[in-house]
Amino acid sequence: MTHVAGRKPALTWTVHLSVGLLVLLWVIPTLGLLVSSFRSGDQIVSSGWWQALFTQESQLSPIRVAGEEVARDGVFVIEGRLFPGAARVSAWGTSSREPAAYAPGATADLGEGMGLRVEGDGFYVLTSARTTEGTRLPRIFTTAATPPEFTLANYRMVLFSPMAGQSILQAFLNTATVAIPATVIPILVAAFAAYALAWMEFPGRALLVAAVVGLLVVPLQLALIPLLQVHNALGIGKGYLGIWLAHTGFGLPLAIYLLRNYMVGLPRDIIENARVDGATEFQIFTRIVLPLSFPALASFAIFQFLWTWNDLLVALVFLGTSNDQQVLTGNIVNLMGSRGGDWEILSASAFVSIAVPLVVFFSMQRFLVRGLLAGSVK
Amino acid sequence: MEQVFPALATIVIGVGGCVGYFWASNLVLDRVIFPARGPKAGQNTSRANMLRPWLFLLPALLALGLYLAYPVFATAWLSLNRNTGGELAFVGLDNYRAMFAEAKFRESLRNNLLWLVVVPALSTGLGLMVAQLTDRIRWGNLAKSLIFMPMAISFVGASVIWKLIYDTREAGQAQIGLLNALWLRFEGGVWSTILLRALPALLLLGLAGVLAWLLWGQVGALARARLAGRVLRGPGMALGAWLVWVALSWAWGAATAQLPYGQPQFWLQIPFWNNFFLMAVLVWLQTGFAMVILSAALRGVPEETVEAAILDGANPFQIFFRIKVPQIMGTIVVVWTTITITVLKVFDIVRAMTGGQQETQVLANYMYDKLFVAVDWGVGSAAAMVILALVTPILVWNVWTARREMR
Known part of the structure; x- marks a missing residue:
């Protein structure tokens, strides 16, 4: 019926638009599940699947400091990385009340001679005057920008x-x-x-x-x-x-x-x-x-x-x-x-x-x- | 892995057995029982030809009889019995009485009727719309293909897909369900009023208007109809009037409802309305089917009728509603009834998404619960008979049209 619609450009555009909308409505549900199946469990619960295609800033679940303690220059040091991926930390903190208290590269004074520094790439250094053995190590709360990341691990x-x-x-x-x-x-x-x-x-x-x-x-x-x-x-x-x-x-x-x-x-x-x-x-x-x-x-x-x-x-x-x-x-x-x-x-x-x-x-x-x-x- | 070999063996045995049966039975008929030679050659040939159709039909008839015809009678019989203590005891209509007295059964009957109205109407309507719209554009085939795609997806797979859409997490957490993420964008401002109050209310008013218009047309016909016609149309018109009333009251409800803005909703746990969220899944699955068939029917509409209408100055809407739709009415009815049958048997969606809880029970799932969870064959079979009773009008109509076409 092109000869009917062809006379009225406005009508043609309405048709294109409504068909496009319907197709989107029909494809999105399946697409959502497909995208989700390539994200890790943490990613799925921390943001909607429609955000997975873009770099996004979100608060990650807290990670407790862990690792080998090394004695260096009279202080005890624990070094490690928060996450393996390419995420960039934009703010971090050590309590759930103030999860974004510090900027990357800043050092937080945790009291009792303990200090913690978190770099933008997720690298952290915990220094302590006394040995940390037996004490509860602090948790690190981070807000990070995560680039799109997909995995086949779910299928495996x-x-x-x-x-x-x-x-x-x-x-x-x-x-x-x-x-x-x-x-x-x-x-x-x-x-x-x-x-x-x-x-x-x-x-x-x-x-x-x-x-x-x-x-x-x-x-x-x-x-x-x-x-x-x-x-x-x-x-x-x-x-x-x-x-x-x-x-x-x-x-x-x-x-x-x-x-x-x-x-x-x-x-x-x-x-x-x-x-x-x-x-x-x-x-x-x-x-x-x-x-x-x-x-x-x-x-x-x-x-x-x-x-x-x-x-x-x-x-x-x-x-x-x-x-x-x-x-x-x-x-x-x-x-x-x-x-x-x-x-x-x-x-x-x-x-x-x-x-x-x-x-x-x-x-x-x-x-x-x-x-x-x-x-x-x- | 070990079941693969029996499966392959079954294919070989099944296909080989079929071929062997047909070949051997024909051979025996022609060579041994009625050989086409000797003094009675002619008589034998005609006798063999009288028997042969039944040789061709035998396996199919056996399977149909055992797997579809016999169970109808067996289920009817079971529904009159009780299976207590491993033995059947005849109880007459007690199962039906017990079933109709049960609130869960009345709930599933109500829900099924709701499904029967909403799903075929929406699927057929949307299918018709898409069929007509895609007919006019260049990428129509791609669009059709994408809308048709859910046809391949299982009801269970679709349930998972939609459960993610309906997913709910506590307020303050990131919503990962699309519907709640959209819902939380509404805060009661102007857009909320337009999209969530005015638009649904207007749509429902429009529906009421269309129904009232159709009803008005029938009033005139009623006055002219004979007695039988009046008797037949009376209940239909009462139903129509009731539907107009329902649509109007819903429009009022949509315009005035207190909406809980800013609260994430548990969509599948809102009594009554959760039925509609389940129905959306089936509409999503069935629209493609309606679209494909109606699209073919629209292409079959004779070009001359459309051209004549254009010459007479009809606009595209008039051409669609006055010229095309009346000509494909038969196909619309076929699509509608086919979806109706699917709706009556809907089981997987409810089973997977809510299990029939929170007032979403439907007949097929009620029956399954009775048969295999409560192990109450009597009431379960009675529920199956109710499904059959609901299908019967369509069955009779199908047979009637098929017989008319054979002549």
């Missing part, structure tokens, strides 16, 4: 050391173990059924299509207890086999619906000609229909993969909570409960779980959109 930590009893890497493997077979298995089952519903004449076909459409919206909440009972009766219990079967069952209506809609649209001539030439239905399906339906198969595969990867409810019910079964979503919900304030852990864990679906999303967006349209626009 969540991937390899167990949080809430399980490392994210293990949960990642478990999720992949659930999602991949649960995506692959329903495809063939659904494809055969979709072909029968699309291209074979038999009594009751319309009824079956209607039933599939109906089952499409049946909430899977209803299936939880009855299916657990069935699985227990069959001896499957809670485990991977159970969740693969469950995801297969729950994914089938959408799979059949999408594939049937697509297959119905294939040119009738090709199939009729093959029949006339004496091809069996099985040959028509495997040699002609299946290859031609690739786009629809891909759409469904993406849907099913995203859904099984992101699922929480089915995994909670059909899978155990042991180390080698709990999935990413379950692990993160546990983390939110037990370590809700530790954003460096939560953000990195969440991003590990989001990363794979995002890659799938951006690389195969075209199929996803096509599948959505086939499934809903009528």
Whole structure:
């Protein structure tokens, strides 16, 4: 509709501006978590993530003087550095009431012959007439300008050391173990059924299509207890086999619906000609229909993969909570409960779980959109 | 690591088993049961072709029957029983009675109805707006892609993302939640009045105005309608009038509320309003879906109708609301109902963010608590049946449209 908007520059600008605002509103939440996942725990709690990209002046948490005491020129000296990074101290103090009492380079008299000097780069010298052994050393409060600083330590930590009893890497493997077979298995089952519903004449076909459409919206909440009972009766219990079967069952209506809609649209001539030439239905399906339906198969595969990867409810019910079964979503919900304030852990864990679906999303967006349209626009 | 090999084996066995089944069953049908040779070749071929669709359908039908159809009846039965002492005992409608008497259930029903109104309306409305706006600009596809992105993010991941936004720390400390950081900028001055009082009040007044206008149109139709039409429209109009009243009273509330400026807020612990903070997460997730589908529908609007409207001197707003929207009404309804179904099943967000505490319970989470925390299958199944009952109108409508299209 460029020719409508093009006449009115004011309107065009409003459109640009409002779309920009909406996009910002939609991107900022994810961006916030992404930025946070690259900051250390101290950084996250001392300032908002939106300040992380700029050099910022903030009051750091107090650090107690510590280190080897050295006797030099008749006085006892402790030297050290407050922080390893490139931060610049702009003011410092030794009590929480006056955290910015001294300028960098100044010497504070702490009484009883004790003096403390803090330099701009965080280097400090504590001098004392008597040995400091056995006495409580002072704490240093600093206000410092910290340049942007990012770290991969959070990811290293969540991937390899167990949080809430399980490392994210293990949960990642478990999720992949659930999602991949649960995506692959329903495809063939659904494809055969979709072909029968699309291209074979038999009594009751319309009824079956209607039933599939109906089952499409049946909430899977209803299936939880009855299916657990069935699985227990069959001896499957809670485990991977159970969740693969469950995801297969729950994914089938959408799979059949999408594939049937697509297959119905294939040119009738090709199939009729093959029949006339004496091809069996099985040959028509495997040699002609299946290859031609690739786009629809891909759409469904993406849907099913995203859904099984992101699922929480089915995994909670059909899978155990042991180390080698709990999935990413379950692990993160546990983390939110037990370590809700530790954003460096939560953000990195969440991003590990989001990363794979995002890659799938951006690389195969075209199929996803096509599948959505086939499934809903009528 | 050790579960990787069973997984790979399952893929091979599953796919191989499927192919094997279809291949072998077709072979047996054609060669052994009804061979296409001998004196009855013709008859055999037609019999084989009668049976073959069922061979193709069998695995899918078994799975659908066992995993979706059977549980509906099993859950209905469970909801009439009590599972005390490991055995089912028939109790009739007692579970439903107990459930409706429970305050937590009424709370989740109320919240679910709130979700049902707010989330589909906002997602569809915003989706439609973005679809229309991005249609006009060069970087529209990039914008759409970014707004569509949350679609890939799990409900749990989105909960973490939004929990950081809603994070609260004590007054005096640096706020690391974006919402509180913004909130603390407001101090009760002119801008606070404009943005936090006047703007919401005006928006709500506008909503009330639109609703009243729609209602007024219906009044005329009611006078002309026959008896059945009047009976059907009556409750709808009563609901509309009630919504107008709600919007007006909220507008008054927004204009006059005492806002606690300068105090960091625990957003997820403010009763009633915390529901809206949870809903924001789902709106954020679902708008992209609505946008993609509505955008395709808008592109499908015949160019001639738009051009005719331009020639008649319609302005862009008239073209959008009078020409385009009526033509894609069917798609809007489909999007609305699809999001409605998602809303009815919303579980992960509430579970991860509040666990249903502080008056944020919803049906799906209530059901989960009953089934797996309290191990009360009867009431849990009854709650599941309530969800099914709420879905049923959409189910019937979907089946009805699908059947109409098949003809």
